[in-house]
Amino acid sequence: MVQEKQVTLSVNGRSRTGRFPAHRTLLEALRELGHTEVKCGCEKGDCGACAVLVDGKAVDSCLTLVWTAEGRAITTVVGLGNAQSPHPLQKAFAESGAAQCGYCIPGMVIAAKSLLDRNPDPGEEDVRIALSGNLCRCTGYTKIFEAVSTAAAALREEGGVR
Amino acid sequence: MSTTRDDRGSAPNVGYRQIGRPLTRTDAPGKVTGRTLYAGDYSMPGMLHVKIVRADLASARLVRIDVSRARALAGVECILTGADLPDRTAATDIPGQTGRKRLNTDQQILVKERIRYFGEPLALIAAQSRDIAEQAAELVEFDLEPLPGVYDPEEALKPGAPLVSGSGDNVVAEYRIRKGDVDAGFGAADVVVERTYRTPFQEHAFLEPEVGLAWIDENEVVNIRVSTQVIEHFRTIAEAIGVPHNKVRILGALVGGGFGGKEDMTVEIYLALLAQRTRRPVRLEYSREDSFVGHGKRHPFKLTYRTGVTRDGRITALRISAIADSGAYVFLSPYVLLYCAVASPGPYRIDNLDFHGRAVATNNMYTSAFRGFGGMQACAAYEQQMDEVAKVIGMDRIEFRRRNFLRTGESISTGFVPPSAIWTEECVDRAWAALGEPTRVAYPLKIGRGVAAYLQSYGRLTFLHDTSEAWVGVEMDGTVVVRSGVTDIGAGQASALGQIAAEVLGVTLDNVVIYNSDSAVTPLAGTTTATRALYMTGNAAKLAAEAVRKRLAAGAAQELGVAADQVDFGDNRVFVVHEPARSMAMIDLVRACAARGIHRSELAIFRAPFSDPLDPQTGQGQAHPDYVFGAQAVEVAVDVETGEVTVLRSVAAHDVGQCVNRAAVEGQIEGGTQNGQGFALSEEMLYHEGRLLTPSFSEYLMPTSMDMPKVQSIILESRSGVGPFGAKGIGEPALTPVAPAIANAVADAIGVRVFELPMTPERVVRAIQEMERQI
Structure with missing residues (x-):
């Protein structure tokens, strides 16, 4: 019999509980809990579509076992903002046309958030490196780079981290 | 123009x-905030999870398959093998309304006996969880007898090569274009340059793997919510599972990338068969490895270009030989080859042209649609050849092109003059x-x-007699609805229809909602392929919006006391041309029109030019x-x-x-x-x-x-x-x-x-x- 245990996660500031076997990844668990904004692209850590913030750092949730995420603060793209009150990154991604099919975008925005939290004024090379674990097949990254720069400037203007 | x-x-x-x-697309806010639901984000009560068991040889005979141990595993609800589907085949449909006989592409859905490519599906397992389905897949026992295979299209053309389909030869399609007098053209050349170019397989690599969810509803309709470029596969699916066309409904969703890789069917038939057998909702999501081995690739081509040219840089003759690797099944290979043929000389004036192309079956992964569709492989060759020829005659690369460019009003390879x-x-x-x-x-x-x-x-292709439909209507508060079956694969196909309706009806884009990609409730718009969505469905949406505008303008003319041609629409208002102060809000106009019983919606169809097929001997025509x-x-x-x-x-x-x-x-x-x-x-x-x-x-x-x-x-x-x-x-x-x-x-x-x-x-x-x- 596969061993399961009850795991309580903190997702976007809310407590979420489920029973999961030891081999269940954080990606699978989050999706089982209804967090379909976390996307599955490869389950091997190659594409970054499943990236979430764990204690502020972007990680591939497909490479994280859910048992190890207990008690840690998990943030998905939904936790950053919504259509009525978007995070500057979300606003910039939408307005600059950085989302085409959009499937990579939840992970891409999370990777960008992780970058801007560390470095509020990144150069182009910093942005490239920060997003290098996130594949996009639609955009050629040009508008994604623009969106991250636009958001960084907006955040600096606001004078604070969001 | x-x-x-x-x-x-x-x-x-x-x-x-x-x-x-550069408006913010209507689909953007949902995508950047994680609210957009893709096909894989839906689930249903009692849903089963599917795993495919695949062959691990590319050319083999299935000697034995035993699913008894897998079937005995707790939580396994259904297993299907080829033996369960004795009469079932699936075709590569030509979705649309053409009436043309489809290609001879019917193929087995699950391996009955002969395995023709690595990864060909042997069995479908539906279980209560993905874990159980995967465990059950490990318990399926099968024996394969290796058979001689062929993995190079040129080898496949040789006498005595293993026959992939089992009979005839391995040529699945052949096209010629003959224009002018090539021998005379080479005779007039100062120099002849021949080079061979090779292009590879390519993986679409959409970030969203193939995924779908099927269930049978209270009307006995098989509903399939699926990531697809083509909701009109419902006809092929219905025929493959033995139900009438109106008993299969395809609901699209915003697609996480297509690029042609979701133009053919992916998971639909597997889901439909399992929903029929189990009477329960079934979900199948490909792993990335499934996606790599489970859908058709871009055709590799070998293209030989022989160009006759004068010292002053005028091309006098072009002879092209093309061989495409079609892989194990036909799919869209004949069309890809045809696109290559038509595009083969590029945007140049070639009076003396001889193209001969063949698509050849091998035991490689089958190849089918991919953005560029034969035209891009041709370009890879003709544009490298232009540089090679320029180098040989010692002419600047751009100047050489300039001396041969097609100009507006001139004909392309098939003799057709682009409008x-x-x-x-x-x-x-x-x-x-x-x-x-x-x-x-x-x-x-x-x-x-x-x-x-x-x-x-x-x-x-104009001989397919392509059509597309769209519906546009105005609600009682002046907001606009567009309904069209078009699938949105990430390029903003749906949002573009909204922009078109907004332009014609003078409303802002945030006042438009677009419903799309549902074969039951949105008018059929054809495929999102072939760079056709904006052209076809955009024209249909424009026709529909213009019809609505014409009726509303007549109503506005009465309200405002002017002639209908003096009325214009903009910024959610209707006003008198040159007197914008004389105006009324869209909402008031719509209410006034409704009170008079004026029809506030329109279903329009747009028809592409219809033509006969190209001449089979010369390839000439549209x-x-x-x-x-x-x-x-x-x-x-x-x-x-x-x-x-x-x-x-x-x-x-x-x-x-x-x-x-x-x-x-x-x-x-x-x-x-x-x-x-x-x-x-x-x-x-x-x-x-x-x-x-x-x-x-x-x-x-x-x-x-x-x-x-x-x-x-x-x-x-x-x-x-x-x-x-x-x-x-x-x-x-x-x-x-x-x-x-x-x-x-x-x-x-x-x-x-x-x-x-x-x-x-x-x-x-x-x-x-x-x-x-x-x-």
Whole structure:
């Protein structure tokens, strides 16, 4: 019999509980809990579509076992903002046309958030490196780079981290 | 449409309110906030999970399959093998309303006896959880007897080669184009240059793997929510599972990338069969490895170009031989080959042309639609050939092209005269000029530059008699609804329809909602393929909106006391032309019209030009509605010690006819550039006897954020296209010229050509070493 245990996660500031076997990844668990904004692209850590913030750092949730995420603060793209009150990154991604099919975008925005939290004024090379674990097949990254720069400037203007 | 030199590339003031602006697409807010539900994000009570058991040889006979141990596992609800489907086959449909006999493509759904490619499905398992389905898959026992296979299309053409389909020969399609007198043309040539170019398999690599969810509803309709480019596969699915067409409903969702890879059916038939057998909702999501081995690839081509040319740079004859690897099943190979044939001479005036192409069956992965669809492989060859010929006759590469460019009003390979402007020359000049001053580098880097021009069709083959429908209506509060079956695969296909309706009805885009991609409730719009969505469905939406506008204008004329042609719509109001103060809000107009019983909606159909097939002997006639023209220019740095190629600058110039959404057009160009760059440099599917050795993103290397230059888009608008407002299309054209531009730049840098794509470091170094040996 596969061993399961009850795991309580903190997702976007809310407590979420489920029973999961030891081999269940954080990606699978989050999706089982209804967090379909976390996307599955490869389950091997190659594409970054499943990236979430764990204690502020972007990680591939497909490479994280859910048992190890207990008690840690998990943030998905939904936790950053919504259509009525978007995070500057979300606003910039939408307005600059950085989302085409959009499937990579939840992970891409999370990777960008992780970058801007560390470095509020990144150069182009910093942005490239920060997003290098996130594949996009639609955009050629040009508008994604623009969106991250636009958001960084907006955040600096606001004078604070969001 | 005037195409005098003076207005080329300029934008006459046509006063659009919505069209041409870089508006935020209607689908963007949901995508950036994680609220968009893709097909894989839906679940249902009692849902079963599916796993496919696949063959691990490419050419074999299924001797025995035993599912008894798997079936005995707790939680397994249903297992299907080929033996359960004795009469069932699936075809590659030509979705649409053509009445044409479809291709002879019927094939087994699950292996009955003969395995023709690595990964061909042997069994379907439906279980209560994914874990159980995967465990059960491990318990399926099968014995395969290896059979001789053939993995090279040229080998497959030889007498005595193993026959992939089991009978006849391995040629699945053959086309010829014969125009003028090629022998006389070669006789008139001063120089003849013959070169052979090879293009590889390519993986679509959409980030969202194939996924769907099927259930049978209270009306006995099989509903399938699926990630697809083509909801109209419902007919093929119905025939494959033995129910009437009106008992299958396809509900699309926003698609997480398609690129042609979701043009053929993916999971639909498996889900429909299992829903029928289990009477429960069933869900199937491919793993990335499933996706790599489970859907058709881009056709590899071997293209030999023999060009006759005079010393002053006039092409006198062109003979082309093309061999495409069709893989184990036919799918869309005949059409891909036909597109290659039509595009094969490129945007050049070739009076004496002989094209002979064959698509050949092998035991490799089957090949089918991929953005560019034969046209891009042709471009990879004809644009490298243009540089090779220029080099031989000692002429500047662009000057040589200039002496042979097709001009507006001239005919292409099939004798057809495109109805739109041909601005290739402007595109080449603009893209090349935008490269600016060459980048300075030091050894071991060398700089090279390349350019490639192209023609690429938009709209489907005209002998398919393509149509598309859209419905536009105005609600009682003045907001607008668009309904159309078109699928949105990420390019903003749905949002563009909204912009068109908004333009015609004078409302802002935030007052428009678009319902799309549901075969039961949205009017059928055809496929999102072939760079046709904007052209076909955009025209349909425009027709529908114009009909509604005409009726509302009549009502407004009465309300405002003027003639109907004195009424205009804008900013959610209706007003008198030249007297904008005399106006009323859309909401008041709609209420007044409703009170008088004025019909506030319209269902419109747009018909592409209908033609006969091309002449089977000469290939002459009309193949497509129209063509797009443009160019790509790149600068690369090549490390001559390691063979590594870095693209430093990439400039695209396309005449898109008319932008509907400028940001979306740029997005297509930037993404097409990325796809073409991967095709040129890094994306390599390695097969050994049909077995894919690179089934992951850590082995199959797409350009990342570290590899892509910032792409510069130069958008020209001739307003001469056959799409709405003079639009052409950009989905496929954006990709077409990229790889040959890079190939030409690499050859420029190192002084020798790499005749086989992708130009991996190994191939580049080998080419340099080969050249040095010969010196």
